[in-house]
Amino acid sequence: MIQQVHSHPDIYRIRVDLPDNPLQYLNSYVIKGVSGNLVIDTGFNRPECKRALCQGLQELDIRLQSDTSLFITHLHADHSGLVGLFAATGCPVYMHPVDYQYLVDSEDGSTWKAAEDNFMREGMPLAEIKTQFSNQARTFSPDPHFPVNPVHDGDCLHLAGCDLQVIHTPGHTPGLCCLYLPKEEVFFTSDHILFNITPNIQVWYHMKQALQRYLESLQKVRELPVRLALPGHREGDTSIAGRIDEIVAHHDRRLAEICHLAGLYPHSTAYDIAPHMTWSMRGKQWKDFPPTQKWFALGETLAHIEYLVDHGVLCCREEQGCRHYDLVRTET
Ligand SMILES: [Zn+2]
């Protein structure tokens, strides 16, 4: 399903449904220029997404050849999964090198293994970790063997007849990049800013302080003049500052909630704390969460715990290979 979201330049959204995924669908954006086109993000590497994306491109009369470029905003498989389609036909692919390297490192399973070992130290039972082996992010990930044009913060790309500014906003992933059209004040926010759901913040073994970095990245773009914000999932908006303030307030509430729980349940693991947090899973209780959601929820809990430890609010003690957390008691 395609929808035109902007004229001059002509920008379209291809809705790529993500079956059995709470995100529902990915927005793949297409800037259709006279002498070239730009596609931003692809959907998972699975037949349903491929069909939706290819049908959208066909309706827009866009052929995958060297005058069509692909910009991958970040490494997540729902955004990068179908890069192989583009790379195979010689389309230039743009991506931040940090996220590209992560894709390469993921190929032999070592990054997943590192995350599993970490989650085990945070109290997640092995049986639950094993249920993750079939999660969509792994099953539908891209083939990372594609030539990449690395992009960095502040780069200006001239693609599809437009001047696009690359804005590196680490947090959701280490290398997430948004794209900005300064003249038109159109902002492709990817998963950095979402409007109907809150972007997930995880812990990363090669990026310390993901939440701190994320909050900084929100402030980095808060004053950007924006007339149209186009997110990676769900619907967009005509401004971002108000939404950024809401997201910051959401994380403040989460941090306060973890402090409260750490006081209530001393010496807990992150896995002990996570079930007591407020999750918006359509009224479901922790025990009924699908395994993938537990994985993301524990990661999100950990990102907040990491922030609190770094700010001296919580302390961590490792016993028998498992980490336990307590409030730091200050002498009065
Ligand atoms: Zn993402």
Ligand SMILES: [Zn+2]
């Ligand atoms: Zn996403």
